[in-house]
Amino acid sequence: MDEKPTTRKGSGFCSLRYALALIMHFSNFTMITQRVSLSIAIIAMVNSTQHQDPANASTEGPVMDLLSNQSRGIKDFSTRAAVYQWSTETQGIIFSSISYGIILTLIPSGYLAGIFGAKQILGAGLLISSLLTLFTPLAADFGVILVIVIRTVQGMAQGMAWTGQFTIWAKWAPPLERSKLTSIAGSGSIGCVCCVLWFTVIYDDPMHHPCISVREKEHITSSVAQQSSSPRRSVPIKAMVRCLPLWAIFMGFFSHFWLCTIIITYLPTYISTVLHVNIRDSGVLSSLPFIAASSCTILGGQMADFLLSRNLLSLITVRKLFSSLGLLLPSLCAVALPFVTSSYIATIVLLILIPGTSNLCDSGFIINTLDVAPRYASFLMGISRGFGLTAGIISSTTTGFLISQDSESGWRNVFFLSAAVNMFGLIFYLIFGQAEIQSWAKERTLTRL
Template structure:
């Protein structure tokens, strides 16, 4: 990341000595920092689409007639296949569209492959972005992921190994985008605007079109930005004067490993991501198999929960910052947001198999489960900015990498459960998600903190 210049440091001290610049005096929605948040949002919208496109297209890609027992539900018999009639499946697809003989376990491996790559790059991406700049790391990774998406259909025709390898490489690119973007908020987000700025950015996954916009419009910090308003620049610098380190310090790895608040954040992120991955990956398959909906309607219904989630993330982020202005403790706000994003979502998913006979109720529960899950974004997911602002880019990447383990395990375990227990498969998948999510939430509620930890404060010594 670009260092603050000596002049900038001097200005920061001068401003710090006077009264703090009021947020009301600084530009808001039309400001440069919100423009940066919107660009990150566009980037996230693109990579999210690139990440989940296989989850939707899988319904049409597989020869479901060979594996119909795998998706039986405990409450009622299921249709013979995803399209209602075993003779209609090939006819419902365009002529020449390839259909693959992938059972649920193989599908789980394909779903997981992208996450193997993400685990490799999430943690180092935050550290790398903090060193060389978010603009370079995220921009290059965005272009790479977009090109790999274009190659995916060809890779599937070459064979399963080529497809899995392509998705692993794409996952590495996505990991650089996911983890690398958080370094930018060390320099751009005033403390009382972090929830909403991160919410604007995260609520969205063009890649090749967005790449040049990213290169032209995004800069690593306010000092490097050529068009930022002077008042806004001074406001951001002064609000971060006590948090942005003036020198590069080594990471206190040993202290991080011993930090219970950090572990509580990582465990909660893991458990919540398990829940969200089950919803994200299996919503299209569940709707298609249980309710006998064809791929066109299934695509729309599968997208509906994420449209609601997009709106909820915006509202939740603004609510979190609003509560802070009303003198709520920061740790209270983070935990309230985390509870609202965890408990209702997992509970609705737990109830889902018992109301599968009612189409409207089931789709409503899926929609609410996914939508409310995004309330966690202004909660546990931005907690690293609170407990260790100087190392937040690395910690947010690391916590996402730890959470991404669930993206590997969830589809693999879920695919196994669906294959081994045709009668109670969905109920087992959703019950396991509820248990894991609840345990992670309890751990965070007990041990989660929002004050800067001792190991994260600036020290005169350059080593542990």
């Protein structure tokens, strides 16, 4: 009887680790909502009914457009709603500015979370991001430059929150439950409520939680026993740079974020301009893909852990299977999208399937750093998301440029290019991806710079 707690899953769905996943789910849902809210609101904020005559259009580029709009924010406020003369190139810069901020803090916040604990860093990032969201409408009245600054700082706060999660999961998630727990957490004034829950009931590791049961504590600690909890050492940067399995993860993130960022930021614009749907219906339709994405994320995590717990497939096979599904299926949907614009139903179905199937990657390379280097998971997740956000910046800016030239051919080129990037990342991951703990990430290895 004394050995049973180490082999059973503890309290199951009533356990603290699932409560942690649920709270983290609402936190992630809040941050995603804060990112995409402007994408929906910008349809009403930008005067799309008064297009500039090509003869009078500015040829000075988006930078001059930003500077000239800085002093026009208050003047463009009408009696009903503010209307801003932001070009598609300017909108692309606004959308990508939050990614610039995330990149600035991904690596340092991940490293610091590994040293000092993730609880404070993650909670502070969520709180700052939530507060800045409240100031975004006011910032728009003072000019587009201030909007970009607010979004950049908000990205820095979200970067702090994103990366700290994997430091926590390295200590809280048993290996056979990682896909399930991280998928529950990642599928998605609420932000401030989440902060209260976060600071009061979340702890950096199960050993110090005052309310955890003995059975659950023993289950978690015995499951992650192979992962050292020794004092922090220097990060083996040289070994990481030479590690092809890590580069496979990085390329997977780059490909995945390329298309996902386009869908997150430009979906309301696509629905409005291509399907000619009003903003009220556009907001409703824009929410459907994210509902599908959340459902597929949780379903994929459950399926991945089921295959692993029953020993039906090896760990690396599961990772590559879900990575393939998460990159190949949305690519096929993206390629088909320009050819079904005449069908409203078909277009909506494909737009729902793209983010839904993309999130199957959450059980693939997204959590692969927990397999290959669990003690450096937070630091490596920061680098991985840095690659992904770099792709998001490029894809957002490229999309704004392409659709500004010609809407129909522009969108077609956007989706074709996204599919090509996805295929590159998939092939690279299938060739070089691994799931074994790397030698430099094991306790006995003391690699130094």
